[in-house]
Amino acid sequence: MANKILKNKKVKHGFIDAVVGLQWGDEGKGKNIDELLSSGKYSAVARFHGGANAGHTIKFGDKTFIGHIVPSGCLRKKIELYIGNGVVVDAVSLIAEISQLKNLGFDVAPRLFISNRAKLVSYFHPFLDQADEYRRNKSGTKIGTTSRGIGPAYSDARARRGLLVGDMLLPDFEQRESALSEFHTNLLSMYKEKYGFEIDYGKIKEAKEKWQNALKELKKLQICDLSSLIQKRLAEGKNILAEGAQAIMLDIDFGDYPNVTSSNTLPANVCLGLGVSHKYLRDVYGVIKAYTTKVGGGNFPARIADPAIEKLFQDAGNEFGATTGRPRMCGWLDLFALRYAIGLSGANKIFINKADICMSDKIKVVTGYKCNGKIGKEFPLYLSQVSSVVTEEIPGWGKTNFGVNDKKKISKELASYLKYIKTKLSDLDVKIISVGTGPDRNHFFNWEK
Numbered sequence: 001m002a003n004k005i006l007k008n009k010k011v012k013h014g015f016i017d018a019v020v021g022l023q024w025g026d027e028g029k030g031k032n033i034d035e036l037l038s039s040g041k042y043s044a045v046a047r048f049h050g051g052a053n054a055g056h057t058i059k060f061g062d063k064t065f066i067g068h069i070v071p072s073g074c075l076r077k078k079i080e081l082y083i084g085n086g087v088v089v090d091a092v093s094l095i096a097e098i099s100q101l102k103n104l105g106f107d108v109a110p111r112l113f114i115s116n117r118a119k120l121v122s123y124f125h126p127f128l129d130q131a132d133e134y135r136r137n138k139s140g141t142k143i144g145t146t147s148r149g150i151g152p153a154y155s156d157a158r159a160r161r162g163l164l165v166g167d168m169l170l171p172d173f174e175q176r177e178s179a180l181s182e183f184h185t186n187l188l189s190m191y192k193e194k195y196g197f198e199i200d201y202g203k204i205k206e207a208k209e210k211w212q213n214a215l216k217e218l219k220k221l222q223i224c225d226l227s228s229l230i231q232k233r234l235a236e237g238k239n240i241l242a243e244g245a246q247a248i249m250l251d252i253d254f255g256d257y258p259n260v261t262s263s264n265t266l267p268a269n270v271c272l273g274l275g276v277s278h279k280y281l282r283d284v285y286g287v288i289k290a291y292t293t294k295v296g297g298g299n300f301p302a303r304i305a306d307p308a309i310e311k312l313f314q315d316a317g318n319e320f321g322a323t324t325g326r327p328r329m330c331g332w333l334d335l336f337a338l339r340y341a342i343g344l345s346g347a348n349k350i351f352i353n354k355a356d357i358c359m360s361d362k363i364k365v366v367t368g369y370k371c372n373g374k375i376g377k378e379f380p381l382y383l384s385q386v387s388s389v390v391t392e393e394i395p396g397w398g399k400t401n402f403g404v405n406d407k408k409k410i411s412k413e414l415a416s417y418l419k420y421i422k423t424k425l426s427d428l429d430v431k432i433i434s435v436g437t438g439p440d441r442n443h444f445f446n447w448e449k
Contacts, residue, residue: 086273125149227275
């Protein structure tokens, strides 16, 4: 009888929810992750792709932290932090962020776990990034990378010559690093000889010293088989929040190639980027802004045509990159691209941020793309194929909604806008669960429960 009871007993496993951007990045995911963590149902936040080219700004009382690689749960002292195998680790950036957090009163090292299979960003990678952008710029095909070496790091990993974080702990690490550096030196020389890229050997030497010092500190951290650790936590019934960097529209396979990031940003990559089975995946939280922004190269169909109005949105929304400081292009909400992103990601719950920003009496919403004069039903292979966009115009709402945290107190125009979005997405089975009205953690209200 006892054996029968044991056989019928169901083991309660934990689950993984994912948070991803549904536009071109910079949607404010860090704030929404913090909002989700306040529920108390998650034990950890895990980065599953990307590197220090990401940027998230998190406010905690009177403290503000701008992070690039440390997961967004860093300001909650009971949350474990995971950097997965799908991430390329910039040791200099990571160690600097850990130091900054410690100065703010958050010692994250004891709860930070790094996959030994994560890839290392070499001190050479940023220079290779700059060199390739220089080459592209000469032919008018510049992508607009962050020059953090992310693309070259992923390239080396795919070419099977890169360094893993776990390699630092092996006795032959120096030989491995030396072989890669020799390859990088030859590659940089090619950029100089063929394209005229100037190599500053003094800066390379300085970067190498900083990198080597950072590696000494990185080796002191908890480098482990993260896949096994995560599976253990799930078996214990603990839940994990997977944090996406960049956004769906920058996915290397489904974004506007080649104007994309160097990793897969879709929630489907959670399994590969953390080393877990798909059976643990549950909700996908998609994050958008009430309008759209973009940095880098490539076309931006939803861009506001009037530069003066675009500048108003840019200034009001503080639309300058957390990683690079570059001004972001501002556009109207692109529902055509959003529907595409929801289909790719499987997002079933949506956060809308910066709903307080509306710098025009009348706003437009992009509902379709025209290619060769025809309205397309499918998302185009290249955004350069888009000749114009189909828009609908609705009333704006000014500055009256800043900081509002009660659904009943928002302006009727904003309420109408949110209902409009919900109607346009009604066939996709998604819920708008929260609307942000400012930068602070309490500047939001619940929309649908």
